[in-house]
Amino acid sequence: MEGAASNLNEPPARTLDPALQKKHLLMLERLSVRHQTRKSNSSNSSSLDSTSSFLDQFAESKRSIESQLAESRINSTGDSTQPKSHLASISSSISDLEKLLAENSYFLPSYEVRSSLKSISDLRQNLENVTNELLPKKKFSFKSKSFPKKSDPKEPEIKKANEILPSNFTVRDSPGFRNKKNEILIQNFKRLEIGEFTLSDLDSCEVRLVGTVNALFVHRLKNCKVYAGPVTGSILIEDVEACSFALASHQIRIHYAKRSDFYLRVRSRPIIEDSNGVRFAPYCLEYEGIEEDLKAAGLDEETGNWAKVDDFRWLRAVQSPNWCIIPEEERAGNVVVVNTDFDNLDS
Structure with missing residues (x-):
């Protein structure tokens, strides 16, 4: 028995038949191809799982923000302090949603990115509408160092603020x-x-x-x-x-x-x-x-x-x-x- 155990630890004989050697190499090649295929399928599955996970998380956050916006309208009171802090919290949640999309956009299909961006834009617009309803508008002004340059009277004037915009861009009432x-x-x-x-x-x-x-x-x-x-x-x-x-x-x-x-x-x-x-x-x-x-x-x-x-x-x-x-x-x-x-x- 000791001799048999000793033989198990010895290197294999080098007199393997050439035909068997070729068969062995072909088998190893097939196993390698199969392994690479499995890795590829696993990667694709992981990407699909990641997309599905993102969409679920995005949808849940979007529903939560929409619910908070609806509650803001219903629960509004004469006290402007409470809705102001609540709306600031909603704005922060929308920013978190933007960050979530930014961090996951590298593996998302382009149409999912476009759809998510549209949803975020709609949430921002809804937040602005609610803010305008609940809070009085305030005029913001900042003192800045201005260094007037020599103006050219021939230069055209800037477009008027009430001019028709080329798209649905909303000019913000912000600082x-x-x-x-x-x-x-x-x-x-x-x-x-x-x-x-x-x-x-x-x-x-x-x-x-x-x-x-x-x-x-x-x-x-x-x-x-x-x-x-x-x-x-x-x-x-x-x-x-x-x-x-x-x-x-x-x-x-x-x-x-x-x-x-x-x-x-x-x-x-x-x-x-x-x-x-x-x-x-x-x-x-x-x-x-x-x-x-x-x-x-x-x-x-x-x-x-x-x-x-x-x-x-x-x-x-x-x-x-x-x-x-x-x-x-x-x-x-x-x-x-x-x-x-x-x-x-x-x-």
Whole structure:
């Protein structure tokens, strides 16, 4: 018995028949193919399971937010403090839903991403409607350092705010810069508690936004430069021409943009619609404390998504002609905003 046990530990004889060797190799090859097939099927199943799990979670959160909005209307009282805090909580829940979509969009089918974005947009619109019903509108104003530039009387005036918009974009009644021309506009969010900020009807202006904000809305800008710190939710841009942007956000959607450059850091793929001549490059803004702001917003990691643009108006398999990557030799250098820019800014 000891001898038999000893033989089991000895290496196999090297006089194996060549035909058996060939048969053995073919068997190993078949097993390898079968293993790879199983791995592939497992991966596909995992992706389907992930999509199903996301849709269930998204639908549950959406129902919860819709229920809270309905309760806000029913339970409204004369005390404006209570609905204000409740609506702020709903806004935060919508931002969480946006973040959920951003974190899972890499494996979702494009139509699911579009459908989810539409649902989030509808929730934002419903929240705005409820807010307008329950809370009196307040006028916001910010003092900013403005450096008037020499104006050219021949330059055309900015479009009027009541002009018909090119799509369903809603101009927000939120803090922001509006109807400015030939100015440098500066805002430091670190001293303020602001959920949303709006840039609207600006011509030949430079905008510097430092710190974080939940959402940024950009509408009707021409010949402008916009440098913004991280946005924890979404950035919606519409009707811009000959502009340059440095932006960081979980989601960025661009509509009706012409001949404009975007320096981005974004968690999900940037989306463009009805745009042409737009170019993209990595985020290039610097200011003291930006690394902490990026980390707090969940944007400290560079994903490379700035170069993975989805053109929702281009359905062919080939590259959309409406956007391109900015050649390295044509990119702007890092834009540095220093603390002295904010020394005299009133909070």
